[in-house]
Amino acid sequence: MTIAAYIVVMAGVTYLIRMLPFAFFRKKIKSTFLKSLLYYVPYAVLSAMTIPAVFYSTGSFPTAIAGTVIALILAYFDLPLIVVALAASLTAFLTGFIF
Numbered sequence: 001m002t003i004a005a006y007i008v009v010m011a012g013v014t015y016l017i018r019m020l021p022f023a024f025f026r027k028k029i030k031s032t033f034l035k036s037l038l039y040y041v042p043y044a045v046l047s048a049m050t051i052p053a054v055f056y057s058t059g060s061f062p063t064a065i066a067g068t069v070i071a072l073i074l075a076y077f078d079l080p081l082i083v084v085a086l087a088a089s090l091t092a093f094l095t096g097f098i099f
Helices: 002-024 032-057 061-076 081-098
Strands: none
Touching (some): 032 061
16 A cells, blocks of 8 residues: 555656646746756756765775776767776776775
């Protein structure tokens, strides 16, 4: 019974999140500040959720730093996501043997 209640609450929250912008913003948004704010919110939220997980995922701070540095360098050179992810994982794994 509690699982059904959780699903109903999640469905309600998901519906409200998607419905509220339509209810409040009936006209096209003209404010450049609000447009830029809404444009960058997904990136900020994704970063806020991902960055802490990166540093706690390996259980060792040096391995997490090494993997992150490699990922940032490879991403800077516009390599594909799979290459960046595999190289960062391999770097963290190999750094784990050192530390």
